[in-house]
Amino acid sequence: SRVHQYAPETASPVRLLWLAARRDRSTFTSGAGLDYDTLVKGELDPATLARFAATLAGQGLDLADYHLLPVHPWQWWNKLSVSFAAEVAQQRLVLLGEGDDAYLAQQSIRTFFNTSHPDKHYVKTAMSVLNMGFMRGLSAAYMEATPAINDWLAQLIAGDEVFRAARFSIIRERAAIGYHHRQYERATDRYSPYRKMLAALWRESPVPQLGEGQRLATMASLLHTDADGASLAGALIAESGLAPEVWLRRYLDAYLVPVLHSFYQYDLVYMPHGENVILVIEDGAVDRVIFKDIAEEICVMDPDAVLPPAVERIKAEVPEEMKILSIFTDVFDCYLRFLNAALAGEGVLDEDTFWRTAAESVRAYQESMPQLADKSPSTTVRATSA
Incomplete structure (x- = not known):
């Protein structure tokens, strides 16, 4: 009961x-x-x-x-x-x-x-x-x-051109x-x-942030499959009328680019798994993303970062070789590989095209931010085409 x-x-x-x-x-x-x-x-x-x-x-x-x-x-x-x-x-x-x-x-x-x-x-x-x-x-x-932690992050996002271009936000x-x-x-x-x-x-x-014709879904819901094995992601791609790789690229630019920029520009990481990410859907396509569950999950991986006193607790000293796991593990291993499997299993998008599209999204971000190219190789997401 x-x-x-x-x-x-x-x-x-x-x-x-x-x-x-x-x-x-x-x-x-x-x-x-x-x-x-x-x-x-x-x-x-x-x-x-x-x-x-x-x-x-x-x-x-x-x-x-x-x-x-x-x-x-x-x-x-x-x-x-x-x-x-x-x-x-x-x-x-x-x-x-x-x-x-x-x-x-x-x-x-x-x-x-x-x-x-x-x-x-x-x-x-x-x-x-x-x-x-x-x-x-x-x-x-x-x-x-x-x-206080949420106000600090909201202010940081509002003042950053890359975040504004992606229309990235938090609740x-x-x-x-x-x-x-x-x-x-x-x-x-x-x-x-x-x-x-x-x-x-x-x-x-x-809800107050939604425009006309927009609706919400957790990112986790993309992986849901019905009794016939059809995924919500596949259904949204069909609804959008877009080529699957175009749909995927729009989604990745909305979701992955803010994750990458937070990491490279601010040493800032989230827990961006499916339940913590809300998708704004318009005409079947991902228009933008909203992150939630902020104060318990975010971390600034720079112990020397200057933060307001009330926000100090989010700083942590992380070994250089471990930092990138916040993306490789939380994003690629724990989420994207399952989305890839769902779409490939349905015959919506083959594996090579999926990962090539992901690489193109990463590479486009890297090329747009040459000033961050001096990041240590141990903390670099290397984009290679399949």
Whole structure:
């Protein structure tokens, strides 16, 4: 029953639960131009806010003393109601009930898209479940810098000619909130799952960015095949009316070029796998791409880079010979080779043409940026035609 309620593939509507968290036990941070009151009034309608305030008032409590915090229903009933029972008993946490908006779980399981109001934020919640090798919690401490990191990257992208030419963008994580359980924080180290049980963030929706006739798809969906073995990528190519290699080149110029430019120009890498990349589709072709899941995934591989204090944590010292794996592994090995196999298996595009087109996209970028030609050979993507 839990699978039917919450699994992304069932597309079941979910209403998130909301907690009131004492302000002296919770931390709220937001990006430039956004404050707590503005966010909450944008996400919850006046009737819902009044209902939540009345619930608190009925217990002799004041909404002004609390932050409102969305939680996954499963997390509340299976984890928080037990492991945070003392916090509830002492009214540091108060269950307010469901919000009125309906959401759909995304492929990451813990992130929700608002179907009642698609222009509102995604909501990412903490879940104490093991999925793909990781406990899917959210650290209250780690979340504090999230909005600042997103603002920094958005500003960098907006000021770069190559990114602007590709119309590359991100959807920012605009605000985050985390609850600090003082006993757990005293008893555990910063990596403990007990410190990652109660936090949330709000991420921009890409819907307001869409033009007429445009629609969205995760890049992961290109690999989906139906019962007859036909892929979504193949269906989009057919819909576009473009030659398969022309369709592929447009997609690669939209996706791969920003990845390459980030790497060469800024020593900046992402986790650009299929679920973290949103495609803007127009007439069956990829018009541009949007990256998400920024603060937890990006890295500047230059320990001497000058970054704002709030963004410092994304710097890392990486051995020179390992840097290029962020592209070879995450892009070519973990994604493009599977797209190649899907298209070749359907007879849409043969393997040689696929990789030749990829090489041409890489080479065109390299030729357009001769000032970056002095990059070490150990960190160079070498484009060779098949």
